[in-house]
Amino acid sequence: MADVQKYVGLDVGGTTMKAAVVDDHGTAFPAISLPTEPERGAEAGLETMVVGIRQAVKSAGLTLDDIAAVGVATPGLMDIKRGLILDPPNLKPWRNVEVPKHIQAKIGKPVAFQNDANAAAFGEYWVGAGRDVDSFVLFTLGTGVGGGIVIGDSVLEGEYSHGGELGHLRIALPTEGRLCGCGRRGCLEAYASATGVIGRTREEVPAYRGATVLKDLLEEKGEAVEAKDVFDAAAAGDALAAKIVDDTAYYLALGACSAIATVDPRMIAFGGGMIAAGESFLQAIKSYILRFGLDYPAKQVLIQYAQLGSDAGFIGAAGCARKMIQSRKS
Amino acid sequence: MADVQKYVGLDVGGTTMKAAVVDDHGTAFPAISLPTEPERGAEAGLETMVVGIRQAVKSAGLTLDDIAAVGVATPGLMDIKRGLILDPPNLKPWRNVEVPKHIQAKIGKPVAFQNDANAAAFGEYWVGAGRDVDSFVLFTLGTGVGGGIVIGDSVLEGEYSHGGELGHLRIALPTEGRLCGCGRRGCLEAYASATGVIGRTREEVPAYRGATVLKDLLEEKGEAVEAKDVFDAAAAGDALAAKIVDDTAYYLALGACSAIATVDPRMIAFGGGMIAAGESFLQAIKSYILRFGLDYPAKQVLIQYAQLGSDAGFIGAAGCARKMIQSRKS
Structure with missing residues (x-):
């Protein structure tokens, strides 16, 4: 000892x-x-x-x-x-x-x-999801989208302490992208953060023709509605909620594809509230990475949930x- | 000796x-x-x-x-x-x-x-544009867009030798993006490579109402038209060519913004054919990085042309x- x-x-x-x-x-x-x-x-x-x-x-x-x-x-x-x-x-x-x-x-x-x-x-990287790999990227999903990159036992801090600011990876053109908390359009965070999920839900519900529990949810909870509510509705079988969750996986995968094209890590892990969405959400992220990422690394990169909460x-x-x-x- | x-x-x-x-x-x-x-x-x-x-x-x-x-x-x-x-x-x-x-x-x-x-x-990084910095990102502009990342004297090779594949940074959603040579839509290379510049020129000329030398150029040179022709026309004062060149700076800057949000380097350099476009092109890239990048690092990152050809x-x-x-x- x-x-x-x-x-x-x-x-x-x-x-x-x-x-x-x-x-x-x-x-x-x-x-x-x-x-x-x-x-x-x-x-x-x-x-x-x-x-x-x-x-x-x-x-x-x-x-x-x-x-x-x-x-x-x-x-x-x-x-x-x-x-x-x-x-x-x-x-x-x-x-x-x-x-x-x-x-x-x-x-x-x-x-x-x-x-x-x-x-x-x-x-x-030390004792969680990435404990067996040498290069590791973490996306943390919360009110915003955070991130961190570890390569060969070193945190990629960046010259101005902005290394791994993965919520601000650009995934859409400024002319077409959603408005991010940072004031710019097209950042990953504008789509895949809890705020982004709720924003997309508020936009999609009024235009949806089918039945969805999200309509009542928005009316009842108003401003108090959370991304978790949308994920719960998807898990309970609501089709629109399932689409919104799947879109979230798609946007996260687009960010992950840019992490692959820069860092090309052995593992990309996802942590934060949304990991309660379970294995199917992770599988959806994986399949979009395969579709939109560079073939060779996309096939091999490990995609996992974070483990330390x-x-x-x-x-x-x-x-x-x-x-x-x-x-x-x- | x-x-x-x-x-x-x-x-x-x-x-x-x-x-x-x-x-x-x-x-x-x-x-x-x-x-x-x-x-x-x-x-x-x-x-x-x-x-x-x-x-x-x-x-x-x-x-x-x-x-x-x-x-x-x-x-x-x-x-x-x-x-x-x-x-x-x-x-x-x-x-x-x-x-x-x-x-x-x-x-x-x-x-x-x-x-x-x-x-x-x-x-x-060793003896060119980046010789005085410790973290360095290079975009190389040619038929495609290549890249390389050096941090603290080490090339960021990546786990699967795809580190710094910056041409495949995603800048537009797959649903809206231009088609890239890699078969996917929305990669930086689809916009900012020589191929991308020519592709955008072919699309913009027919719809342009003003006078432009690019129209004759496309007719005369056909398939042989080069990105350099567009840059030369811009330098000679052609308004549409100038717009296409400025758009190129804009797209490169969007890619650079994602490099900032991952690597956050001291310097981003641009090499390859297009650097003949001179100081104004570099200034345009800089100004778009300031507009679309994370404030704190975007203000400080050095933007330069490569020096070793x-x-x-x-x-x-x-x-x-x-x-x-x-x-x-x-």
Whole structure:
């Protein structure tokens, strides 16, 4: 046991932050959650991060002396190399916050810093869906579409911390494409995010001639309707919902085809809420990749669901801390 | 001088192969050219490669004893890791040819093997447009659109040797996109290759109400019309030609935006025939990247023309040989 090092991984989201101790094998001790409350400002947020790290250590029955390093993952906009949160829309009003420097000063341990979607990709690559492959792309499906790319044990961070921003792969011309949250038309996220699924549902229902439960659903739930409702309706046999879900697989596959034409990874995994759609959704993505991707890699690339759920972020953050320590040794 | 090693770079194209000795500084001795004549079969082709390498050494006033290693670049389809040409459309009827193994046996030197567009990207990264940056993406504009990605001194080869196949980045939905040479609709190459430029010209001329020299050009030259003719007409002030050229910049920028959302490089360079279009074409690409790319990286990414012309392939192949030797040493 003396050889097994331990790390704390902290994943800071716009609503909640999660932290846990993770060991060298990627096994996580019980995780703790705290509200992020970004509106209280960066100083309060940094303090919550420190509290979260300490709580995670305590709930593992350990002390900080048992911890080799800490990994912190935050949402963009950020400058990974300089260890800086810039101006993340999910953490308003935080600006230009030196997160790793602050945590290091307070905790007294080396701190690795990573984008949250990159950290999730690294977690899946380390001990999740991608644990047996050397090159790995993760699409994370949520309100938006995030992503992360890991090649040969390194996160593809990019020069400006925008590597693996796969929600903004372009899949349609600006003249014809759907409007994305980023203000441009034609990004993958405009089609395949939860927001995109609901938007397409609102457009398709009025024009649909057949019977569909989605009509009542939109009337009853109004603004509260979720992508999950559409996926549930599809699973229950609703034809229009099934079409909308299948279209989602199609759009995701188009994004995956561009990931193949750039990175050409061994595995592309899909994580986030929509993976509850099950095996048929994954098979639909696969079949569209075969149809619209470069033949040779499309036939061979592995298509899977992510396996770590919402733990991927803190596990990956801990994995980044571990990698940092190991590369210092070698 | 004793410390400056020398390499042979060989770039095998469908029509011609070029080879030259290149030293540690990336300086090339005079290059030689030989016809590839793929129709004569792989055995004859391999023999020509060996002859080309020997001629390059001789024309540099050297002997094979002066050469540390050889780099060979060939067009896809290939398996870079296994050192195998698979079934390249430009080298029919070659199939499953162990190029580096054969060259190594005949020349008696270590042989590096790389895809031709990747080699060109590595050449530009080493001593061309990208010599001062750490992450670099090259789009090569010709009959098709090729590409290569170099991050931190490594070519992004991909798991199935399809890394940096940037001509097949998707920019339009399959339902709306132009037909690509790969048989699918919506790839960048269908729009921005020389073939795509001519195709768009043929479509736009009949519908154009104004005066344009392109009309006469199409009638006079028929099938022989080239993308260069359209670019020349634009440079001479033809309004429709200028629109077609500007659209080309727009489509290339859309592809570049997806390269930013995956790789997020320090520099994106454009090489091949169209770079004769000059500074205004490059500026047009830049302005579309600013409009359709992720704000933060789009503002900072360097956009340039490639600098090595058709020498990039053999210089890059030599650079790959050099890198192989150096990593064996370290």
